[in-house]
Amino acid sequence: MKEFELTFDVHERVGTPVLGVEKDEPIDVDLRIQSVSEGVLASGTVAALLIGECTRCLDPIELDVEQTFTELYRYENDKKGRKKSKEIEVEDEDEDLHMDGDFIDLEFAIRDALILDLPINPVCTPDCEGLCPGCGQKMLELPEDHAHEQHDIRWAGLEGWDGLKGSS
Numbered sequence: 565m566k567e568f569e570l571t572f573d574v575h576e577r578v579g580t581p582v583l584g585v586e587k588d589e590p591i592d593v594d595l596r597i598q599s600v601s602e603g604v605l606a607s608g609t610v611a612a613l614l615i616g617e618c619t620r621c622l623d624p625i626e627l628d629v630e631q632t633f634t635e636l637y638r639y640e641n642d643k644k645g646r647k648k649s650k651e652i653e654v655e656d657e658d659e660d661l662h663m664d665g666d667f668i669d670l671e672f673a674i675r676d677a678l679i680l681d682l683p684i685n686p687v688c689t690p691d692c693e694g695l696c697p698g699c700g701q702k703m704l705e706l707p708e709d710h711a712h713e714q715h716d717i718r719w720a721g722l723e724g725w726d727g728l729k730g731s732s
C-alpha cells in the first residue's frame with residue numbers, strides 16, 4: 565500500500581451550476597493506493613473549498629467540503645473479451661474503471677466524490693427566507709410586518725395619468 569498527499573489546481577470549474585470549486589483553486593487529495601488481485605484500489609479523501617451563491621437570496625456562499633472515495637481500477641487486460649464498444653462504456657455509469665498502463669486517472673473519482681453529495685439548492689443559512697418579491701431586500705433583514713401595498717409599485721408613478729384609463 566502506498567499513500568500520497570496530492571494537491572491539484574483545477575483548470576476549469578468543477579461542480580454544479582450553483583456550487584463548485586473555482587478555476588485555479590486547489591483540491592487536496594489524501595490518496596491510498598492498494599494492490600488487489602483485480603487491479604488497484606484507490607481510496608482517499610478529497611477536500612476543497614466550494615464557492616457558490618444562496619439559491620434563495622443570492623448571497624455568496626463558501627463551503628468547505630471533505631468527501632471520501634473508493635474506486636477500483638482494474639488491470640487493463642481485464643478489458644479483453646468485452647463486447648461493448650467504447651462509446652457505450654463511456655455512457656454506462658456503472659462501467660468499471662481501468663488502469664491505463666501504470667497510470668490511473670483520478671479525475672473521475674475526484675469529480676464524483678466532490679459533486680455527488682452537493683446540495684442541489686444551497687442556502688446561506690438554513691432559515692434563509694430569500695428576497696422580498698416587492699423590493700428585492702433580504703426577508704430576514706426586513707421587519708416582520710414588512711409588506712407592500714397590493715398594487716404594483718412599478719405603476720405607482722402613473723397613477724392619475726389619464727392614458728391608463730383607456731381611450732373610450
Ligand SMILES: [Zn+2]
Binds near residue numbers: 688
Ligand atoms: Zn440566503
Ligand SMILES: [Zn+2]
Binds near residue numbers: 696698701
Ligand atoms: Zn419588500
